[in-house]
Amino acid sequence: MPRFAFALPLVADQRSAWHEAATALPQTGARAHRAFLLERGIFRERVWTQTGAGTPPLTLALWDCDDVDAATAVCDGRRPSTHERWLVDTVLRTFHGQPADGFAFPEPEVLSGTTTRATASAGAQTMFALPVPDEGIGAVRELLEQIEFGDLAGPHTKFLNDASIREEWIWLQARRHDLPAMLLVHWIGDDLAGAWDRVIADLEDPYATVLRRALFTMVVGIEPAVVAGWDVEQVLAMHVRRSDSVRPSSQPVAARLSSAIARRRWDVLQRGFAEQVAVDEPAGDHLTITLDAADAAAHVSRVIDLRPAEVSDVLLSDQQVLVALTDEAGGSFGVLFGLSGDRVSAVRVLRDWPGP
Numbered sequence: 001m002p003r004f005a006f007a008l009p010l011v012a013d014q015r016s017a018w019h020e021a022a023t024a025l026p027q028t029g030a031r032a033h034r035a036f037l038l039e040r041g042i043f044r045e046r047v048w049t050q051t052g053a054g055t056p057p058l059t060l061a062l063w064d065c066d067d068v069d070a071a072t073a074v075c076d077g078r079r080p081s082t083h084e085r086w087l088v089d090t091v092l093r094t095f096h097g098q099p100a101d102g103f104a105f106p107e108p109e110v111l112s113g114t115t116t117r118a119t120a121s122a123g124a125q126t127m128f129a130l131p132v133p134d135e136g137i138g139a140v141r142e143l144l145e146q147i148e149f150g151d152l153a154g155p156h157t158k159f160l161n162d163a164s165i166r167e168e169w170i171w172l173q174a175r176r177h178d179l180p181a182m183l184l185v186h187w188i189g190d191d192l193a194g195a196w197d198r199v200i201a202d203l204e205d206p207y208a209t210v211l212r213r214a215l216f217t218m219v220v221g222i223e224p225a226v227v228a229g230w231d232v233e234q235v236l237a238m239h240v241r242r243s244d245s246v247r248p249s250s251q252p253v254a255a256r257l258s259s260a261i262a263r264r265r266w267d268v269l270q271r272g273f274a275e276q277v278a279v280d281e282p283a284g285d286h287l288t289i290t291l292d293a294a295d296a297a298a299h300v301s302r303v304i305d306l307r308p309a310e311v312s313d314v315l316l317s318d319q320q321v322l323v324a325l326t327d328e329a330g331g332s333f334g335v336l337f338g339l340s341g342d343r344v345s346a347v348r349v350l351r352d353w354p355g356p
Contacts, residue, residue: 005063008092009178010095012056030238032083034238039252039255043241044239046234047059054130066342069259106174109174111148113148116160117166127232130183140172164191254323266298269300274293277292277296278347299347307333321337335348
């Protein structure tokens with residue numbers, strides 16, 4: 001199952017309000033938020049706030065999801081639920097200073113993932129972010145490559161084992177207009193406070209000394225003592241089960257397809273297609289032809305480029321997704337996707353569909 005992590009800046013004077021809203025969500029908005037997570041195929045969500053460590057105040061989020069594209073789909077042009085409007089207007093815009101229109105999730109790159117022991121019985125998790133200056137990004141990549149595949153792989157695994165860290169994931173989030181480039185680190189373990197002390201203060205462990213010098217002094221450019229003064233607090237943890245869903249199984253696929261069309265991301269659309277797609281073009285007699293995924297996606301893009309339109313609704317069943325569009329003149333048409341599992345196997349453009 002893909003794991004997706006990201007960081008957003010937290011508006012300084014909104015930290016208390018965000019903390020209150022996030023911690024209350026499992027009680028006050030559990031049903032609506034679980035539906036939101038299930039629609040996007042997100043089955044575990046954990047959120048932390050961080051202050052200090054050379055970064056602006058941050059919200060750090062971690063999702064375990066079926067599909068990253070579906071999980072990060074923004075409801076462009078669709079009719080958002082009340083809960084979705086709250087997430088956009090209050091959580092994104094008010095608490096985190098993000099634009100209501102044109103928001104895009106960060107796209108962190110996974111640099112390392114290490115599992116030392118089974119995580120099923122581990123109850124503690126944490127996540128933290130370290131700023132990386134632009135000139136240090138190359139060195140970070142080299143260091144993490146050595147940890148993942150090179151000479152440091154063995155010593156690093158032993159270090160994690162000794163520190164009772166069962167699982168470690170590390171991402172690199174690129175610089176944004178409102179944040180520096182950052183390393184995002186997620187730990188699952190049995191003694192996370194002790195593990196962190198080992199990283200920043202253990203003078204007897206030779207590998208900890210090497211890691212401290214390489215990561216903090218040479219790459220990140222801040223002293224471990226500065227990081228030791230930070231504050232990381234978990235504010236939200238929600239899990240949902242597939243059996244919780246009362247919606248059609250095509251919902252995550254529908255979110256991905258509608259978002260791809262709304263954003264004109266034909267590469268994302270293509271990734272949701274099967275290798276061969278039956279395309280029905282209602283010109284005169286219905287003509288069905290078989291195209292590969294790239295040509296089928298290009299067919300959809302040509303139709304929409306010739307008739308510029310915005311996504312107005314999404315209708316679905318277990319085996320079909322209909323993306324409804326409204327053009328600049330107010331006319332409606334649709335693209336009907338037939339599904340085989342979680343892949344599009346058939347496409348039909350409904351040029352004169354009257355709308356819902």
